Amino acid sequence: MxxxxxxxxxxxxxxxxxxxxxxxxxxxxxxxxxxxxYFGIGAYAAALLWTKLGIGFVPGLMGAAAMAAVLSxxxxxxxxxxxxxxxxxxSLAVQVVLYSLMYNWMDVTxxxxxxxxxxxxxxxxxxxxxxxxxxxxxxxxxxxxxxxxAAAKHSPFGRSLQAMRxxxxxxxxxxxxxxxxxxxxFLLASALVGVAGGLYAAYVGYIDPTSFTLDxxxxxxxxxxxxGTGNVRGPLIGAAVLIAIPEILRFLSLPDAVAANVRLLAxxxxxxxxxxxxxxxxxxxxxxx
Amino acid sequence: MxxxxxxxxxxxxxxxxxxxxRKKTLQILLNGLIQGALFALMGLAFSLVYSTTxxxxxxxxxxxxxxxxxxxxSLNAGLGWGGSLILAIGxxxxxxxxxxxxxxxxxxxxxxxxxxHLIGSLGMFLVxxxxxxxxxxxxxxVLRNGVDTVYSFGDLRLTRAQVxxxxxxxxxxxxxxLWLRRTELGMQFRAMADNPVLLSLLGRDVRKLRRLVFGxxxxxxxxxxxxxxxxxxxxxxxxxxxxxxxxxxxxVGGRGSLAGAVLAGLLLxxxxxxxxxxxxxxxxxxxxxxxxxxxxxxxxxxLFGRMLRLEERA
Numbered sequence: 001m002x003x004x005x006x007x008x009x010x011x012x013x014x015x016x017x018x019x020x021x022x023x024x025x026x027x028x029x030x031x032x033x034x035x036x037x038y039f040g041i042g043a044y045a046a047a048l049l050w051t052k053l054g055i056g057f058v059p060g061l062m063g064a065a066a067m068a069a070v071l072s073x074x075x076x077x078x079x080x081x082x083x084x085x086x087x088x089x090x091s092l093a094v095q096v097v098l099y100s101l102m103y104n105w106m107d108v109t110x111x112x113x114x115x116x117x118x119x120x121x122x123x124x125x126x127x128x129x130x131x132x133x134x135x136x137x138x139x140x141x142x143x144x145x146x147x148x149x150a151a152a153k154h155s156p157f158g159r160s161l162q163a164m165r166x167x168x169x170x171x172x173x174x175x176x177x178x179x180x181x182x183x184x185x186f187l188l189a190s191a192l193v194g195v196a197g198g199l200y201a202a203y204v205g206y207i208d209p210t211s212f213t214l215d216x217x218x219x220x221x222x223x224x225x226x227x228g229t230g231n232v233r234g235p236l237i238g239a240a241v242l243i244a245i246p247e248i249l250r251f252l253s254l255p256d257a258v259a260a261n262v263r264l265l266a267x268x269x270x271x272x273x274x275x276x277x278x279x280x281x282x283x284x285x286x287x288x289x
Numbered sequence: 290m291x292x293x294x295x296x297x298x299x300x301x302x303x304x305x306x307x308x309x310x311r312k313k314t315l316q317i318l319l320n321g322l323i324q325g326a327l328f329a330l331m332g333l334a335f336s337l338v339y340s341t342t343x344x345x346x347x348x349x350x351x352x353x354x355x356x357x358x359x360x361x362x363s364l365n366a367g368l369g370w371g372g373s374l375i376l377a378i379g380x381x382x383x384x385x386x387x388x389x390x391x392x393x394x395x396x397x398x399x400x401x402x403x404x405x406h407l408i409g410s411l412g413m414f415l416v417x418x419x420x421x422x423x424x425x426x427x428x429x430x431v432l433r434n435g436v437d438t439v440y441s442f443g444d445l446r447l448t449r450a451q452v453x454x455x456x457x458x459x460x461x462x463x464x465x466x467l468w469l470r471r472t473e474l475g476m477q478f479r480a481m482a483d484n485p486v487l488l489s490l491l492g493r494d495v496r497k498l499r500r501l502v503f504g505x506x507x508x509x510x511x512x513x514x515x516x517x518x519x520x521x522x523x524x525x526x527x528x529x530x531x532x533x534x535x536x537x538x539x540x541v542g543g544r545g546s547l548a549g550a551v552l553a554g555l556l557l558x559x560x561x562x563x564x565x566x567x568x569x570x571x572x573x574x575x576x577x578x579x580x581x582x583x584x585x586x587x588x589x590x591x592l593f594g595r596m597l598r599l600e601e602r603a
Contacts, residue, residue, distance in 0.1 A: 031404050093578040104571040261419045268415025275409040
């Protein structure tokens, strides 16, 4: 049972990740590759707030969201000027720079050694019920954020974002403030993924920079691509599929040394296959034009 | 407040020490240039694909990782250095063409947007790197044992790996440019960079040209990879940094300017070795992207690129 709960908690975390990335890719048409870096920024910000300053669980998450949102300017401001290929390269650059910051800024992030002993959220002190409690807390947070995003889809904000995705020039000529819209989209998406990072740190209890590499960004990308972009249920399906894959591979009883490699191999293959046969994803509505 | 110690120090050096310092500066510049020559190969390879096909060929990083493993495997199988080299480059070229055959050509025919090409290429990168890691393990391997032979040129010292890598890169790059300028096929390459549709309307086989582009870029990358693998060893995951350098060199050099990418590669090599000297090797990668940010901010068309009209930017 605790194994299933463990998977469900990871599913909750990655649902937030996939939904927030879908906001950028599916609604905004902005191919963000630095998402794992913002996940990591959120994880580090929350972990440092909890361990160094000893503040509460929810304020820590808010700090994580704020930190990731502020740093999202690194991608959103260049997105005013660069589109398509160049924007992708910039988000790639941001991913690498933020990762190298996490890896090398010893004084703050403790570099490759990471941060240990991150406190878990719990009401009672009992260890047997802790997973249930975390599951319940995370479920509330996920539902809350999902409602925000579902509401955003049909709000003026979401509609103008989709208009911008379909034709930026036409959207501008209709008076949609495209620049402000991009900044807002990145702010919202990065804040959400920052919260997810904080939840990850709190559940796992230990973070180090290797969890926030470009490979991880590609994993998040494949969740959205596989599940489908541009609607609410796509990311849900994507997160479920990509979390299920390593667990299914587990039953093949692969040697430990190659298990991680096979998992990444499967993700890569999925990406290629989806691009060939279903570029809009399993349940998606939008595909890159 | 910290005083500018180094400058102050340099002013009161004895003449002898001043000469030593100059030698050291020269040596580091030379090291940077040789490193830069390998970067220039990466930049050239990436820019070659990008300028002719508009594909962000991230999978080049996996080909970079593949080449030294093939070389090592065939060395272990008893082939000599010559045969192994040919085999390694040959495999790399095949892998490059494979990317075109199973990804980019079908996508092009379907009229897929650049994002699809990129995501496919990312997938290919993952698949190839993981296959390499499964076949040969995740550990660092070396092509030579012990300390490398050192040659002295006056006051400057170079290892054999540096001489081989630098000389190889310079030869390949200069003969590539000669080929591009002097032959009919080179002209077709340049024409394809200009307008692939018109080229095919004129009766040239664009598919064959594209295959050649992907093959050649893979070959260039394999050379860069073997040069650096002989110097410092290799592992399955080193390709990412290499391809990022190639991307940065392409942008810094200017979109569509092959010579620009080569010069930008050299520049990156020099700047990165200065960063290692004055700061730390840990900030090398961050420095690369800091340069990219500066260029994009102040000169988005790149050092040697032309400003294009919006509708010309394919």
